[in-house]
Amino acid sequence: xxxxxxxxxxxxxxxxxxxxxxxxxxxxxxxxxxxxxxxxxxxxxxxxxxxxxxxxxxxxxxxxxxxxxxxxxxxxxxxxxxxxxxxxxxxxxxxxxxxxxxxxxxxxxxxxxxxxxxxxxxxxxxxxxxxxxxxxxxxxxxxxxxxxxxxxxxxxxxxxxxxxxxxxxxxxxxxxxxxxxxxxxxxxxxxxxxxxxxxxxxxxxxxxxxxxxxxxxxxxxxxxxxxxxxxxxxxxxxxxxxxxxxxxxxxxxxxxxxxxxxxxxxxxxxxxxxxxxxxxxxxxxxxxxxxxxxxxxxxxxxxxxxxxxxxxxxxxxxxxxxxxxxxxxxxxxxxxxxxxxxxxxxxxxxxxxxxxxxxxxxxxxxxxxxxxxxxxxxxxxxxxxxxxxxxxxxxxxxxxxxxxxxxxxxxxxxxxxxxxxxxxxxxxxxxxxxxxxxxxxxxxxxxxxxxxxxxxxxxxxxxxxxxxxxxxxxxxxxxxxxxxxxxxxxxxxxxxxxxxxxxxxxxxxxxxxxxxxxxxxxxxxxxxxxxxxxxxxxxxxxxxxxxxxxxxxxxxxxxxxxxxxxxxxxxxxxxxxxxxxxxxxxxxxxxxxxxxxxxxxxxxxxxxxxxxxxxxxxxxxxxxxxxxxxxxxxxxxxxxxxxxxxxxxxxxxxxxxxxxxxxxxxxxxxxxxxxxxxxxxxxx
Numbered sequence: 231x232x233x234x235x236x237x238x239x240x241x242x243x244x245x246x247x248x249x250x251x252x253x254x255x256x257x258x259x260x261x262x263x264x265x266x267x268x269x270x271x272x273x274x275x276x277x278x279x280x281x282x283x284x285x286x287x288x289x290x291x292x293x294x295x296x297x298x299x300x301x302x303x304x305x306x307x308x309x310x311x312x313x314x315x316x317x318x319x320x321x322x323x324x325x326x327x328x329x330x331x332x333x334x335x336x337x338x339x340x341x342x343x344x345x346x347x348x349x350x351x352x353x354x355x356x357x358x359x360x361x362x363x364x365x366x367x368x369x370x371x372x373x374x375x376x377x378x379x380x381x382x383x384x385x386x387x388x389x390x391x392x393x394x395x396x397x398x399x400x401x402x403x404x405x406x407x408x409x410x411x412x413x414x415x416x417x418x419x420x421x422x423x424x425x426x427x428x429x430x431x432x433x434x435x436x437x438x439x440x441x442x443x444x445x446x447x448x449x450x451x452x453x454x455x456x457x458x459x460x461x462x463x464x465x466x467x468x469x470x471x472x473x474x475x476x477x478x479x480x481x482x483x484x485x486x487x488x489x490x491x492x493x494x495x496x497x498x499x500x501x502x503x504x505x506x507x508x509x510x511x512x513x514x515x516x517x518x519x520x521x522x523x524x525x526x527x528x529x530x531x532x533x534x535x536x537x538x539x540x541x542x543x544x545x546x547x548x549x550x551x552x553x554x555x556x557x558x559x560x561x562x563x564x565x566x567x568x569x570x571x572x573x574x575x576x577x578x579x580x581x582x583x584x585x586x587x588x589x590x591x592x593x594x595x596x597x598x599x600x601x602x603x604x605x606x607x608x609x610x611x612x613x614x615x616x617x618x619x620x621x622x623x624x625x626x627x628x629x630x631x632x633x634x635x636x637x638x639x640x641x642x643x644x645x646x647x648x649x650x651x652x653x654x655x656x657x658x659x660x661x662x663x664x665x666x667x668x669x670x671x672x673x674x675x676x677x678x679x680x681x682x683x684x685x686x687x688x689x690x691x692x693x694x695x696x697x698x699x700x701x702x703x704x705x706x707x708x709x710x711x712x713x714x715x716x717x718x719x720x721x722x723x724x725x726x727x728x729x730x731x732x733x734x735x736x737x738x739x740x741x742x743x744x745x746x747x748x749x750x751x752x753x754x755x756x757x758x759x760x761x762x763x764x765x766x767x768x769x770x771x772x773x774x775x776x777x778x779x780x781x782x783x784x785x786x787x788x789x790x791x792x793x794x795x796x797x798x799x800x801x802x803x804x805x806x807x808x809x810x811x812x813x814x815x816x817x818x819x820x821x822x823x824x825x826x827x828x829x830x831x832x833x834x835x836x837x838x839x840x841x842x843x844x845x846x847x848x849x850x851x852x853x854x855x856x857x858x859x860x861x862x863x864x865x866x867x868x869x870x871x872x873x874x875x876x877x878x879x880x881x882x883x884x885x886x887x888x889x890x891x892x893x894x895x896x897x898x899x900x901x902x903x904x905x906x907x908x909x910x911x912x913x914x
Contacts, residue, residue: 435681453662483580490532504533527787719760834865864890
């Protein structure tokens with residue numbers, strides 16, 4: 231979602247900043263980091279003059295239209311088609327054909343935009359007669375549909391890169407070449423007119439669920455985030471975190487953890503959050519004595535948390551609600567405990583880091599006390615929580631974010647420097663739409679994949695294949711599913727990765743008895759992990775650009791910090807109590823199960839964090855590391871350990887988490903009795 235690029239301006243009056251003696255970040259490092267934001271969000275044109283005014287006007291108009299649609303009633307077909315029309319036109323104007331054509335509008339940018347509008351007008355002008363021809367489209371319908379699909383693929387290439395359009399073309403080929411494919415992938419096959427009719431005319435292809443979510447939720451949240459950003463909420467949250475944590479040795483790490491959580495609302499982008507926090511927090515991390523790669527890994531993990539954190543999460547979270555036909559508020563509740571576990575684990579690792587690296591005190595004197603800062607700018611917290619408050623009251627997600635945006639606008643006038651005066655208001659409205667283009671083109675292009683899957687029945691076929699390869703084992707099916715989501719996530723954005731895997735991989739887990747909401751949350755978390763997975767690990771690479779560390783070593787460090795994000799989703803699907811982490815009472819259980827699974831998982835993550843950091847009360851000896859690993863697995867994955875032991879001994883066993891707890895406590899007591907000389911540990 232939209233986020234301002236880091237700036238080098240002086241702090242605003244009343245804002246805090248690190249002292250001058252901290253580690254400096256060069257302009258060159260910032261430019262390299264910003265390049266990774268462009269790789270994530272697209273390298274947009276910076277248009278000036280007449281074309282700049284035209285693009286801004288279109289973006290503002292798009293935002294106003296969607297704000298109106300959130301409050302008034304706009305028919306589904308008109309809303310989705312108009313949303314895609316705005317998206318395509320702005321994508322062609324703001325994203326160049328190639329990098330060498332940046333910052334200028336050429337005829338090959340204008341003509342595709344006009345053709346895109348013409349195809350949408352054709353579809354809307356046809357009315358019900360047009361939609362009734364979906365199964366047997368006329369020749370002109372097919373021609374217009376083919377042109378539209380080509381334009382969509384090009385717009386997606388410009389905004390997200392080449393891979394997503396290539397994936398879409400491969401699915402189109404799969405739909406047309408069905409009879410010629412080897413078993414078990416074969417199917418009846420579909421000719422071009424039938425395929426175009428399904429993808430272009432019906433609301434089950436390009437203009438299906440994904441575009442509906444993009445038009446009704448994603449863009450509204452990017453507008454909301456832009457309003458927060460323009461009113462100064464992002465800077466306030468970082469300054470608030472710095473002031474709250476003080477100048478203690480572990481304050482820099484704690485600042486990263488707290489500010490990444492708070493910035494999830496205004497940003498919603500892992501890479502942008504990483505860079506935004508890194509420009510402020512890394513000088514303090516460096517001053518405290520954090521090793522470069524470890525500092526970069528922590529920054530990337532914090533950026534990843536922005537996508538996992540309520541109330542906004544990532545764009546894919548809105549799709550979960552739509553696929554499952556549940557309230558977005560339900561998705562927020564489901565994400566609450568996993569988010570708390572993620573940040574708790576991250577905080578524990580930060581505390582261990584302070585011990586590992588012998589962190590030093592950081593001299594930091596804010597220009598304003600915490601109380602003064604909260605009194606002057608604390609209204610930003612009201613803006614951040616407004617979305618959830620309105621949903622709790624009973625408003626729909628679209629109306630909730632509409633009213634939250636209005637609240638943000640009104641509260642901004644409490645301080646002169648935060649007021650959304652006309653110039654800032656225009657910037658917020660324009661940024662809101664521009665920030666949604668990446669997700670909007672991804673959703674529309676992913677609609678091709680969804681359309682082919684529904685038309686050919688690939689989802690059920692694929693799930694049967696996965697289950698067959700896994701031999702009916704839920705454990706192996708979950709591992710295969712995680713690998714599939716992870717591999718697809720390496721190539722396409724998080725939103726596209728979730729959409730593709732939700733329709734082809736989720737059915738396999740559901741067939742084996744996993745609740746549908748747990749299966750979709752499992753896939754969502756592993757789709758998000760693509761942010762820290764090479765070769766497209768944009769968040770760690772951006773962090774390495776800031777810290778001057780090695781990109782791949784930084785990525786390995788980020789894996790360490792994001793350990794709970796990799797492990798907790800398996801609890802959803804493997805442990806009978808696991809759905810308790812999603813605030814759902816297990817079948818035949820009670821709220822006690824929710825408390826019990828949360829405590830077990832928390833203690834297990836603490837043990838595993840000590841293993842990942844190679845440090846508990848002191849640096850671990852090899853045998854202590856092995857025992858802590860066993861303790862963590864026994865606490866987090868009792869059903870996994872139980873299954874392995876049963877296979878080895880050949881009979882069923884009754885298992886509890888008590889052995890894991892005893893082993894972990896035993897190691898801690900042993901370390902407490904045998905302290906060693908304090909010295910910084912070698913990074914692992």
